[in-house]
Amino acid sequence: xxxxxxxxxxxxxxxxxxxxxxxxxxxxxxxxxxxxxxxxxxxxxxxxxxxxxxxxxxxxxxxxxxxxxxxxxxxxxxxxxxxxxxxxxxxxxxxxxxxxxxxxxxxxxxxxxxxxxxxxxxxxxxxxxxxxxxxxxxxxxxxxxxxxxxxxxxxxxxxxxxxxxxxxxxxxxxxxxxxxxxxxxxxxxxxxxxxxxxxxxxxxxxxxxxxxxxxxxxxxxxxxxxxxxxxxxxxxxxxxxxxxxxxxxxxxxxxxxxxxxxxxxxxxxxxxxxxxxxxxxxxxxxxxxxxxxxxxxxxxxxxxxxxxxxxxxxxxxxxxxxxxxxxxxxxxxxxxxxxxxxxxxxxxxxxxxxxxxxxxxx
Amino acid sequence: xxxxxxxxxxxxxxxxxxxxxxxxxxxxxxxxxxxxxxxxxxxxxxxxxxxxxxxxxxxxxxxxxxxxxxxxxxxxxxxxxxxxxxxxxxxxxxxxxxxxxxxxxxxxxxxxxxxxxxxxxxxxxxxxxxxxxxxxxxxxxxxxxxxxxxxxxxxxxxxxxxxxxxxxxxxxxxxxxxxxxxxxxxxxxxxxxxxxxxxxxxxxxxxxxxxxxxxxxxxxxxxxxxxxxxxxxxxxxxxxxxxxxxxxxxxxxxxxxxxxxxxxxxxxxxxxxxxxxxxxxx
Numbered sequence: 333x334x335x336x337x338x339x340x341x342x343x344x345x346x347x348x349x350x351x352x353x354x355x356x357x358x359x360x361x362x363x364x365x366x367x368x369x370x371x372x373x374x375x376x377x378x379x380x381x382x383x384x385x386x387x388x389x390x391x392x393x394x395x396x397x398x399x400x401x402x403x404x405x406x407x408x409x410x411x412x413x414x415x416x417x418x419x420x421x422x423x424x425x426x427x428x429x430x431x432x433x434x435x436x437x438x439x440x441x442x443x444x445x446x447x448x449x450x451x452x453x454x455x456x457x458x459x460x461x462x463x464x465x466x467x468x469x470x471x472x473x474x475x476x477x478x479x480x481x482x483x484x485x486x487x488x489x490x491x492x493x494x495x496x497x498x499x500x501x502x503x504x505x506x507x508x509x510x511x512x513x514x515x516x517x518x519x520x521x522x523x524x525x526x527x528x529x530x531x532x533x534x535x536x537x538x539x540x541x542x543x544x545x546x547x548x549x550x551x552x553x554x555x556x557x558x559x560x561x562x563x564x565x566x567x568x569x570x571x572x573x574x575x576x577x578x579x580x581x582x583x584x585x586x587x588x589x590x591x592x593x594x595x596x597x598x599x600x601x602x603x604x605x606x607x608x609x610x611x612x613x614x615x616x617x618x619x620x621x622x623x624x625x626x627x628x629x630x631x632x633x634x635x636x637x638x639x640x641x642x643x644x645x646x647x648x649x650x651x652x653x654x655x656x657x658x659x660x661x662x663x664x665x666x667x668x669x670x671x672x673x674x675x676x677x678x679x680x681x682x683x684x685x686x687x688x689x690x691x692x693x694x
Numbered sequence: 695x696x697x698x699x700x701x702x703x704x705x706x707x708x709x710x711x712x713x714x715x716x717x718x719x720x721x722x723x724x725x726x727x728x729x730x731x732x733x734x735x736x737x738x739x740x741x742x743x744x745x746x747x748x749x750x751x752x753x754x755x756x757x758x759x760x761x762x763x764x765x766x767x768x769x770x771x772x773x774x775x776x777x778x779x780x781x782x783x784x785x786x787x788x789x790x791x792x793x794x795x796x797x798x799x800x801x802x803x804x805x806x807x808x809x810x811x812x813x814x815x816x817x818x819x820x821x822x823x824x825x826x827x828x829x830x831x832x833x834x835x836x837x838x839x840x841x842x843x844x845x846x847x848x849x850x851x852x853x854x855x856x857x858x859x860x861x862x863x864x865x866x867x868x869x870x871x872x873x874x875x876x877x878x879x880x881x882x883x884x885x886x887x888x889x890x891x892x893x894x895x896x897x898x899x900x901x902x903x904x905x906x907x908x909x910x911x912x913x914x915x916x917x918x919x920x921x922x923x924x925x926x927x928x929x930x931x932x933x934x935x936x937x938x939x940x941x942x943x944x945x946x947x948x949x950x951x952x953x954x955x956x957x958x959x960x961x962x963x964x965x966x967x968x969x970x971x972x973x974x975x976x
Contacts, residue, residue, distance in 0.1 A: 384876065385876075386872050386875070386876075405875075406875055406876045407875065407876060407877065407878035411876070412876070413873070413876055415869045415872070415873060416869075417867070417869055419867065419869035419870050419872065419873035421870065421873075421874075421887070421888060421891075422891070422892060423891035423892065424887075424891075432874075432877050432879075432887070433876075433877035433878060436877050436878035436879055436883065437878060481873075
């Protein structure tokens with residue numbers, strides 16, 4: 333049980349190329365479930381591998397439990413990793429797979445067997461499976477063996493590299509909650525990498541959003557959703573994504589949907605101070621409230637996606653711009669081609685700098 | 695819709711003609727390769743008088759006389775072949791596996807040069823070096839010894855073995871090696887517990903190919919051995935007398951000489967196919 337700290341950790345793959353991980357500063361508390369999330373190429377897997385010791389750290393360092401492990405080989409860092417493709421030894425049985433690390437540590441056989449059995453029980457792995465080879469198991473079972481291999485080592489930190497990405501959708505949802513529950517029970521510090529923001533939001537105590545090697549924001553899921561620090565985080569977290577549009581700025585507010593829309597006071601002041609003529613506003617789909625003709629924003633429905641409980645309306649707002657997505661009640665959504673109006677509360681509107689993407693008056 | 699090419703108008707030739715055509719071609723090629731072997735097998739059972747006739751006789755009274763003749767005196771040749779083949783193959787594997795490791799999993803800095811050097815030795819025609827080889831063997835007192843054959847067959851097969859084993863090692867998923875590293879496996883453990891089990895079908899097919907090449911090798915054996923290390927191919931040559939009929943006798947001897955290789959190939963055909971196609975399917 334230990335905390336993890338990245339201290340301006342940097343990794344450059346080839347000289348002259350932009351860093352894959354750029355001066356990452358991250359503090360993971362003891363027992364915390366930290367999710368590293370971001371699109372492909374954001375450096376999240378590289379950051380995880382730097383913590384594991386599988387990737388050298390070019391500048392800066394990393395600490396586990398207040399101990400600098402930058403130069404320490406992987407096997408001495410007291411960590412355990414669950415790989416994306418599980419990396420189970422094909423020629424060994426499940427029990428041998430799970431016990432391999434302990435065997436390397438010269439743990440006596442009786443202890444080894446006991447710990448393997450305990451881990452199997454914790455993961456709901458039937459005892460019968462312990463003598464089978466990986467190729468005789470289903471995908472979900474293999475994933476649990478991979479986790480069991482990590483649990484058995486009783487490490488200070490769990491590292492997980494997109495462990496759910498090879499499972500089908502239903503199994504993924506099931507296993508997601510099992511992993512979160514397991515981490516709660518064991519209380520081991522966990523660093524979890526995923527590209528799926530739903531996993532990030534549902535599993536993490538805190539989530540670190542990465543983009544092109546740089547940390548954008550590290551916060552609780554709630555904070556990330558309600559207070560994104562820049563346009564990228566705002567557009568990345570939340571599904572369907574926040575509607576972002578570049579709109580001209582006038583004295584009364586922004587031009588949107590055929591009307592002049594006032595900005596929240598702080599954002600408006602910040603925009604004026606920066607002397608901006610236009611900015612990017614963001615409105616989440618659920619904050620576009622369908623109003624029966626009385627709303628301020630006018631538009632025409634291009635497409636209705638019926639999800640059952642909700643309906644997603646793709647609407648072209650008056651005054652051009654890209655279509656926006658609005659969430660509406662599922663039972664009687666408007667028809668395609670219908671003219672609609674929306675009501676938005678001023679406080680639900682986010683404003684971002686058109687060039688830097690930074691949130692105005694965050 | 696099964697047609698894969700866009701062709702204007704209807705097909706001029708019905709589909710089944712193409713399939714039949716390929717089947718006929720495949721059979722023709724297979725028969726072309728197999729017929730001489732079959733002929734050799736049949737001829738082995740003929741009495742010498744009926745062996746070399748035209749038109750060839752298919753109906754004859756089978757006899758084991760030629761086999762009996764062939765077997766007498768074959769003993770030492772067989773033993774020498776077995777020792778040279780097995781010995782050189784074991785040596786090839788012992789040397790080839792670490793070499794392939796240094797060229798694939800943890801490559802040394804000059805791995806490209808090393809690889810090219812190994813293959814370049816196969817570009818040399820053996821006829822060009824037989825003279826110097828003879829002289830070296832003479833001075834090292836190795837002429838007509840099994841040790842010499844083992845050394846030379848190892849050298850002959852090592853480049854191919856290294857290339858093959860290397861390609862199998864490259865197929866081992868990187869994640870597996872990283873997991874082993876994280877689990878605390880050192881190099882020896884990594885090799886023994888992870889790499890070797892995964893590539894074992896590849897090792898079997900490599901060993902088989904090396905054995906086939908060593909078993910059938912004639913040129914070096916002919917020039918560098920006389921009696922103490924003479925191998926089966928030399929026995930076959932010695933079955934060809936200066937005058938007189940010999941086809942049946944030769945066929946019988948050749949059939950016996952081929953049997954070990956055929957048996958090995960038969961027993962391991964599945965592993966052979968798996969080993970040779972290992973990279974193809976994930």
